[in-house]
Amino acid sequence: MLWGAIGVVVVLVAVVGFFMFGGGQSTPPPADSGSGTTGALPLSNTFTTIEGAPLDTEATSTTEGLVVHPVRTTPVHASPGGKAIAQIEPQQFGPTWLPVIGQQPDWVQVLLPSKPNASTGWIRAADTEHVITHHVIKVHLKSMKMELTEKGKSVGNWSIGIGKPEAPTPTGRTFLLGQFKDPKQSFSPVIIPLGTHSPTLDTFGGGPGTVGIHGWPSDDVLGKASSDGCIRVPADALAKLTEVPLGTLVMIDEN
């Protein structure tokens, strides 16, 4: 942070300094001189909304656990070889890992981290590396329970806190997007953002309303619908969940 703040401010001095010299006429800005044809595509990440992304049609089904990591920035298509609607980067909250929900020759269909919820897209298999996760996280809203399974066997069950009625935790199939520690808060040692967003809060705390899994200082929130959409879990659950691979499916249902 130190070097960033100082360095950029100095860079800004340099940039602002450009204005202070010389004169003359202006010309229209040139076309993007960067990577060319994907330059105009929006990024798919937790901050963005991607228009035209096909929605997940099997939101209650699990997969065989295949997850992929884009090894380069690559276009996201609405169908295999179809229209490019976005691009996705190798790094978001650390390395990007996305669950595969469909395959065609040379293409994989993945869940996207961007809005709207349940967005999917197709990316080139050649632009990914892949592994398999044997875990699935199941979240049951009515009973306010979370279950962690590994190879189909239950390895953890916990009572959890969920979103209040005016800011409910969204249902559907989503995934572990990353992990981060936020030094500006004290309610959870680690926060695990998911690839889904609050259905009622377009923004939250200046952010996009990303739903996350995190701890809470007291256990009295467990078994209650009192959060702003996030899933509050006990400390032992959080510790275990931090060991679960990124891209792992999180199945949230009304049960």
Next chain:
Amino acid sequence: MKTEGTINVNSRKLAGASAAIGAFAVTAMLLGATTAVAAPEAEHAFALSASGILDIEPISYVEANGDTPVTKELVGLGSAAEDFGISAGVLTAEAKPGYSESTVAKLNIKDLLKAELVKTWCDHGKGGLELVNAELLGKQLKTPTINDKVIDLSPILRVSLGEETRNADDSITVTGIKAELLPGRATGEEELSEEEKAALPAVADLLNLDLAGESTVSGLLGKLQGALPAGVLERTETAQTITVGSATCFDGAADGNTDEDNDGNGNNGGDNGNGNGDDDGDGDGNGNDGNKDRGGEGRDPQVKGASVAPAPTAVLGATVPVTH
């Protein structure tokens, strides 16, 4: 199509700043520079460009035309660019079927980013980057693995080294160094460190701003807001992007072919097994990926035989507003 290239301070973005800082639009001609009008469906490369508040159209731009390599060499950026604080020695670019590269020697951007040499290449869809005696903000930059180095200090600065991008026409573009200033997503809640606060008087003097008493990033950005063109601090807009080295080529994977032979090329070939090593500044990409399947051009991911995903170890230190 080739034209004279230009350095152009973006007058549209300047509109909001003129009252505050008495700005003038500047256009300076660069001998030997050329302009990429549209991304061609052929290998192409250029040595340096900038976009945002300051625009520099691609310098030493070349694109492949038949089997004979197309090359261009430019010595220096000229006094106009140097007046702006950007200088370079020899800038070259080359493009031919399956291969393109660019080199920038003796690069110096306001003493903030310096390098004896930045060589960027794309060889049949595989990117490469070589840095010689490179420094960013006074710190040495080592040659990274392709797509493996992002110095992300958002919302203030983001520098990526050796970034690879698949384009919509299936070509691959390798960008040697891309520096983005104020890349957006400012949450601004972070406290400035004591050292940062100590640096503020010098910064304030340079900017002719009163920054005394600022203790947060948001406060600092707020003050800068008044001194910068309208819109540059808005969350979706990057104020300035500087690109050093760009090479674009095709890999043939779009045809469903298996990948080419391992080219053993230069210093890139040995790095391909590494998915996400260290990325300083924002947590560690960890070293647990030695058993990952690199996907492979033209291969489809298979569940059977796939490596088991490792536990995540890259825990970022960040302020990311999720719901509570």
